[in-house]
Amino acid sequence: MAYVAYTDREHDFAHPHSWVTKYVWSQDHKVIAIQYGLTAIAVGVVALVLSAFMRLQLGFPDTFSIITPSEYYQYVTMHGMIMVVYLLTALFLGGFGNYLIPLMIGARDMVFPFMNMLSFWFYLLSVVILMASFFVPGGPTGAGWTLYPPQAILFGTPGADWGILLMLISLGVFIIAFTMGGLNYVTTVLQARTRGLTLMRLPLSIWGILTATVLGLLAFPALLVSAIMMTLDNLIGTSFFMPALVSMGELQEHQGGSPVLFQHLFWFFGHPEVYIVALPAFGIVSDLLSVHARKNIFGYRMMVWAIVIIGGLSFIVWAHHMYVSGMNPYFGFFFATTTLIIAVPTAIKVYNWVLTLWQGNIHLRVPMLFSIGFIFTFIHGGLTGLFLGNVVIDLPLSDTYFVVAHFHMVMGVSPVLVIYGALYHWFPKITGKMYNATLGKFHFWLTFLGCYAIYLPMHYLGFLGVPRRYYAYEGIDFIPNSALMLNTQISTAALFVAVVQLLFFINVIWSLMYGRKSDPNPWGATTLEWQTPENPPAHGNWGKELPGVYRWAYDYSVPGAEKDFIPQNTPPRPGEKIEF
Amino acid sequence: MSESVASSPDELKEGTSGFTQDWSSDKQTFHAPWGKAMMWIFLLSDTFIFSCFLISYMKVRITTTVPWPNPSQVFALEAFGYPVPLLLIAIMTFILITSSGTMAMAVNFGYRKNRKVVVWLMTATALLGVSFVGMQAFEWSKLIEEGVRPWGNPFGAAQFGSCFFMITGFHGLHVTGGVIYLICIILKVRRGDYDRIDNYEAVEIVGLYWHFVDLVWVFIFAFFYLW
Numbered sequence: 001m002a003y004v005a006y007t008d009r010e011h012d013f014a015h016p017h018s019w020v021t022k023y024v025w026s027q028d029h030k031v032i033a034i035q036y037g038l039t040a041i042a043v044g045v046v047a048l049v050l051s052a053f054m055r056l057q058l059g060f061p062d063t064f065s066i067i068t069p070s071e072y073y074q075y076v077t078m079h080g081m082i083m084v085v086y087l088l089t090a091l092f093l094g095g096f097g098n099y100l101i102p103l104m105i106g107a108r109d110m111v112f113p114f115m116n117m118l119s120f121w122f123y124l125l126s127v128v129i130l131m132a133s134f135f136v137p138g139g140p141t142g143a144g145w146t147l148y149p150p151q152a153i154l155f156g157t158p159g160a161d162w163g164i165l166l167m168l169i170s171l172g173v174f175i176i177a178f179t180m181g182g183l184n185y186v187t188t189v190l191q192a193r194t195r196g197l198t199l200m201r202l203p204l205s206i207w208g209i210l211t212a213t214v215l216g217l218l219a220f221p222a223l224l225v226s227a228i229m230m231t232l233d234n235l236i237g238t239s240f241f242m243p244a245l246v247s248m249g250e251l252q253e254h255q256g257g258s259p260v261l262f263q264h265l266f267w268f269f270g271h272p273e274v275y276i277v278a279l280p281a282f283g284i285v286s287d288l289l290s291v292h293a294r295k296n297i298f299g300y301r302m303m304v305w306a307i308v309i310i311g312g313l314s315f316i317v318w319a320h321h322m323y324v325s326g327m328n329p330y331f332g333f334f335f336a337t338t339t340l341i342i343a344v345p346t347a348i349k350v351y352n353w354v355l356t357l358w359q360g361n362i363h364l365r366v367p368m369l370f371s372i373g374f375i376f377t378f379i380h381g382g383l384t385g386l387f388l389g390n391v392v393i394d395l396p397l398s399d400t401y402f403v404v405a406h407f408h409m410v411m412g413v414s415p416v417l418v419i420y421g422a423l424y425h426w427f428p429k430i431t432g433k434m435y436n437a438t439l440g441k442f443h444f445w446l447t448f449l450g451c452y453a454i455y456l457p458m459h460y461l462g463f464l465g466v467p468r469r470y471y472a473y474e475g476i477d478f479i480p481n482s483a484l485m486l487n488t489q490i491s492t493a494a495l496f497v498a499v500v501q502l503l504f505f506i507n508v509i510w511s512l513m514y515g516r517k518s519d520p521n522p523w524g525a526t527t528l529e530w531q532t533p534e535n536p537p538a539h540g541n542w543g544k545e546l547p548g549v550y551r552w553a554y555d556y557s558v559p560g561a562e563k564d565f566i567p568q569n570t571p572p573r574p575g576e577k578i579e580f
Numbered sequence: 581m582s583e584s585v586a587s588s589p590d591e592l593k594e595g596t597s598g599f600t601q602d603w604s605s606d607k608q609t610f611h612a613p614w615g616k617a618m619m620w621i622f623l624l625s626d627t628f629i630f631s632c633f634l635i636s637y638m639k640v641r642i643t644t645t646v647p648w649p650n651p652s653q654v655f656a657l658e659a660f661g662y663p664v665p666l667l668l669i670a671i672m673t674f675i676l677i678t679s680s681g682t683m684a685m686a687v688n689f690g691y692r693k694n695r696k697v698v699v700w701l702m703t704a705t706a707l708l709g710v711s712f713v714g715m716q717a718f719e720w721s722k723l724i725e726e727g728v729r730p731w732g733n734p735f736g737a738a739q740f741g742s743c744f745f746m747i748t749g750f751h752g753l754h755v756t757g758g759v760i761y762l763i764c765i766i767l768k769v770r771r772g773d774y775d776r777i778d779n780y781e782a783v784e785i786v787g788l789y790w791h792f793v794d795l796v797w798v799f800i801f802a803f804f805y806l807w
Contacts, residue, residue: 112615191608191614193607195606222632225632228746237730237731238738239738240742253731256737258640
């Protein structure tokens, strides 16, 4: 076979010559990944501060006169949107996707590095546009992160004059950025693997990122279309989503639009979006558990198919977010059924993680702690998802703190724990330095337990019927005083956890400056990114020759082997039969 | 921007076993250069954009409170003193489909490395595309003269104008972008870039995009003008 990998032809491969092309306008996937990661974390810190403001208001009402009801709604909205789209999506796919894909599949870079670079700069532009909305008259939009019309664009909603427009434009730019990156990730995984690396030998991280990217490429169009339609409704007075209505005593000029249509479009994006965030987390956590338990992942093929099936099913469950929207009630039956079916592959994954740990040689290093913490929070959030997936149970729980607790456990805390685990895990590879393990362990325990202190009581608030997105709760008869006290406790815990995150930043900065030099493969991992000739990997990743792959990614503690791991690029020993 | 893949045909299996062979192979899943694979994936994503537009349009049309205008009346054109329904749109559709034909021929001549003919055929494609956009501009201005606006029109539901301008506008942008893309590739073909690397895949890739835009038009035509 006359297969010549494009990236092996040196003359086609643009080597950077100056500091600017090396670190700013870089086409190197590793630099782009770090740029993506730093931007996402920076914007995530903004969202974290916003949530701290929200908790200050809820925990200590009437204390902080600087937080007005309008601002409270703006914090809610921006916190949600930033966390889901600009932090989690960008960090998992733009950050980890960019860093890990070429390294784990033995490629020198993404297939179209220039487009990859553009992807980051468009992402940065979308972040700048979003942040600009804090400084325009009226401030950012306060429509809730779901941006439901009609209220999102009516006067009376905070940010109706500029904020909502900037939000929609920013989302549009983000989608362009994501598409450019996403096309690269999918094409790279499918078309640029090194010799010997079949799809069924890919590490699960790559499977998770690949499937999530495909979901993104198919789900973001719905958001783009709804953003375009809402921009038109807002700017030139069309009525796609706007029915005839009276707002602030005045009859609006809109008529005949369908607000439910927006919800369908939004959640056709919104539900796959949950899995765009979750699937990379699933994949990465599988690899972390396997490496630090020195044991192969349990049921690799099952894990791959579970990822793919979850990805497929995620497109036909969206209306479970809309049980109380006024859509045809019979839809509830269909969407509740599909929602509960999705629990099956998800449960398979959880069982397999636990079975991977079973009789493993568990090293409780920082990444492992975060991974095991993820299993707890994910089971927790997953089980409450079963409650909310059932129409009859969802109806009374809709728009209460139970929902807030559920999605923060399953989609907030769980992926963030994986992100931390992954950052600690790959920190030695990305920087070449070792982090401070003690500080990392403090960071884990305080974050993990702190998150339970925040979200467990919220379930109880939800059962009491405490509605979410309220600025203040005084004088509502059915909410007992104890609930307000609980809010104070939750806020205290939330502020504590927010401050604890400083430990991570201190650790990173300290380790970059004073950390000891790390081994090229400190965890004894099998995957290709740990087998690079240089640590951290140089531009082009592999030196003269691409590595060949002879086995799957999970040869840990193989009986008869020299060490307790066999890297993927180790040729078979004499007489060894390789099944994968 | 491509790698040469020269798996001899006898290695490749047909049917289901070929499918299995592709997906269980190393190095690459599809026997296609990177650019082509990426264009296919992009088109899949773009399909979802247009599907969302068209499904939204259907939903809006069903739920609107005022009757929908009769498209064959609105889009009628006066010819020889008689109103002919869908006359302009029929011509536009014919032009766009013809451009797909010239594009397909350009791809074919590209693989025969016939640079001159490729340039001519692609120029014809681009010109047909431009005339399509021009006729669309004519159609828009005619409707605007008759009082059709995105926010309202004299014939019925306001959403008629909203959907019409949004969807045909978005498609028109795709055609315009396609023409620009075509021009870029034409210039490179003329300059002999693809002769130098002995590879006309770029022509096929722009062809994929162009055919896709035509196909989308057929759906817009069917759902918007014929319904």
